[in-house]
Amino acid sequence: MNSWAALERFLDTDPADVGCEQAMEILHVYVDLVAADPDAARRYPGVAVHLAACGPCCEDFRGLLAAVTEDR
Amino acid sequence: MMAMSGDPAASDDASAEWLSALNGTGAAREAGLARLHGLLVRVAVRELGRREAGTWISGRELEDMAHQAADDAMLAILGKLGTFRGESRFTTWAYRFVVLEVSSKQAVDETLTEHQRRLFVAVVLNEVPLDALVARLGTNRNAVYKAIFDARRKIRGFLVANGYLEERRRGPS
Numbered sequence: 001m002n003s004w005a006a007l008e009r010f011l012d013t014d015p016a017d018v019g020c021e022q023a024m025e026i027l028h029v030y031v032d033l034v035a036a037d038p039d040a041a042r043r044y045p046g047v048a049v050h051l052a053a054c055g056p057c058c059e060d061f062r063g064l065l066a067a068v069t070e071d072r
Numbered sequence: 073m074m075a076m077s078g079d080p081a082a083s084d085d086a087s088a089e090w091l092s093a094l095n096g097t098g099a100a101r102e103a104g105l106a107r108l109h110g111l112l113v114r115v116a117v118r119e120l121g122r123r124e125a126g127t128w129i130s131g132r133e134l135e136d137m138a139h140q141a142a143d144d145a146m147l148a149i150l151g152k153l154g155t156f157r158g159e160s161r162f163t164t165w166a167y168r169f170v171v172l173e174v175s176s177k178q179a180v181d182e183t184l185t186e187h188q189r190r191l192f193v194a195v196v197l198n199e200v201p202l203d204a205l206v207a208r209l210g211t212n213r214n215a216v217y218k219a220i221f222d223a224r225r226k227i228r229g230f231l232v233a234n235g236y237l238e239e240r241r242r243g244p245s
Binding site: 032035062064066068070 | 115119123160163164165172174179
């Protein structure tokens with residue numbers, strides 16, 4: 001990816017994005033749903049959009065999903 | 073706050089058992105606390121491994137960090153036990169605390185301390201001779217070298233994690 005494409009991607013925002021605070025607030029609920037059914041992400045589109053855009057929150061999501069998946 | 077929909081995981085038996093043990097007294101509570109702490113340490117160790125913490129801290133430091141994350145998460149969980157509403161499994165709710173603790177500890181560790189930043193700027197960017205800095209600070213050469221070594225490691229880790237540098241390839245040892 002060239003630097004203009006990277007900049008454009010960085011500046012592009014989705015109005016459905018719920019933001020870090022709300023995504024982290026319901027992360028446990030979201031993770032349980034996704035662990036049971038990967039398509040369940042559609043029930044919280046704003047969270048899915050946020051996790052696709054925010055690297056640190058997505059890392060937390062992956063960590064929690066890995067923890068509960070290994071636990072079951 | 074975001075509206076929550078009903079969830080099949082709510083009020084499951086295992087979560088009810090956790091709440092009963094942790095809200096209880098005596099030996100049952102102690103056993104519950106010990107079991108939860110053990111799970112939190114295990115999750116923290118795995119999470120640090122998943123985040124490739126071994127590339128920026130040593131094995132002993134990693135173990136210590138996992139225990140610190142589990143201890144801090146445990147305090148937060150017990151302090152907020154009354155806010156668990158059964159919208160997820162209890163363990164998922166609890167693991168969130170330890171995953172976020174690992175996340176914040178990693179962020180702190182990956183950020184240069186003020187001391188590291190000052191020395192890095194002086195030696196690497198402003199090209200102050202190492203021994204001149206040692207004399208100015210009244211320290212020793214190894215202390216300055218170590219601070220810059222740690223700064224270099226953290227900066228590389230940050231650049232690799234964010235896709236600016238490729239992971240260093242290591243040959244078989």
